[in-house]
Amino acid sequence: GTFQLTFPVEAAIAPLARMLVYTTSPSGEVIASSADFQVESCLPNKVRLSFVPKEGLPTSNTRLQLHTSPRSLCALRAVDKSVLLMKPEDELSPSSVYDLLPLKEIQGYSFKEYYLEEDNINPCVSLDNILLNGFVYIPISPDGEGDAYDILKELGLKVFTSSKIHKPEICQHYPGHMMERSYSSSIAALTLLEDLDYEITEHMVAGNPVETVRKYFPETWIWDIVSVNSEGNADLDVTIPDTITEWKANAFCTSADTGFGLSPTVSLRAFQPFFVELT
Structure with missing residues (x-):
């Protein structure tokens, strides 16, 4: 479905307005998106x-x-x-x-030498083939795709929530059936x-x-x-x-x-x- 949002454009939001739209599914997963709007640099006192x-x-x-x-x-x-x-x-x-x-915009979690990233504490998932009704389904790895955490980080927002803002991490299989979380992101500084x-x-x-x-x-x-x-x-x-x-x-x-x-x-x-x- 689609919907429309209307908001006033005023001098108070110049020169850049950033909008965050998100929803939380019944399973607790957060789905989010953001957009930037360039606002003309105008001043409220007209001379x-x-x-x-x-x-x-x-x-x-x-x-x-x-x-x-x-x-x-x-x-x-x-x-x-x-x-x-x-x-x-x-x-x-x-x-x-x-x-x-x-300061005109906030972006990322970098502040001096402090480590402000949040580790994904959710358990990793395994990409195993699924057999259902005689058909074999091969899962697609989500590596390279963004998630709600990346969007919040891009806006410089810190969120305290129990909802799922991280995408699932894929478990790597090693000899001896050992599993280890795969980290694809690095510390942003x-x-x-x-x-x-x-x-x-x-x-x-x-x-x-x-x-x-x-x-x-x-x-x-x-x-x-x-x-x-x-x-x-x-x-x-x-x-x-x-x-x-x-x-x-x-x-x-x-x-x-x-x-x-x-x-x-x-x-x-x-x-x-x-x-x-x-x-």
Whole structure:
């Protein structure tokens, strides 16, 4: 027969969910199977970040808008695009966050030098031919096949039970009708942003355009910690540096209610228009 199981897929079971299904027969034998499910590395605290506007002139003003779970504490970062091109492995992502977990799955019974295997204490069985109603039945050796014990071991589960979780061991026949158990398995064993003096010198001459001296060319533009309000919003008014580049910004937030969250990386393009007039 067949049946279906339905279970919710949530961030709490990411990045790997392992399911064990078993039943115990009237004779005490345990029949089991397992399956692994890869779960997308998503985070429960949803964070959205955006620049308004998404383009601007050097030294002009822009606004960084943040939305996340109410009363979250968020860390903001905006760096020159070239910084991420030189070290793309330093970019935060849900996968890199999950890779920091000390333990993502348990497997086997290995722990330091300790022997944690369980010996099969059930008596071995002999593979003798069976004569029934004039027919000879030849048993098939189960060597090489798994059992419930192997499945539990693969999941890293220790079970205290009187049920039969080991498959029968085959007795080996030796001269003198001695029997010995056959064992086929072996022992498994920011940076902080430096304060920069930012000074713009403007010379206003009647009838002449404004002349600006560009001096502020940081690699890290924004490095700040912001608390959001009870509605989950926070705005940060900033001035675009003098660098003609594309700025990459992201944020991660922590909340007592929804936990950790990470925003997608957003961009702001700083540009300077040039005009050429032929006379």
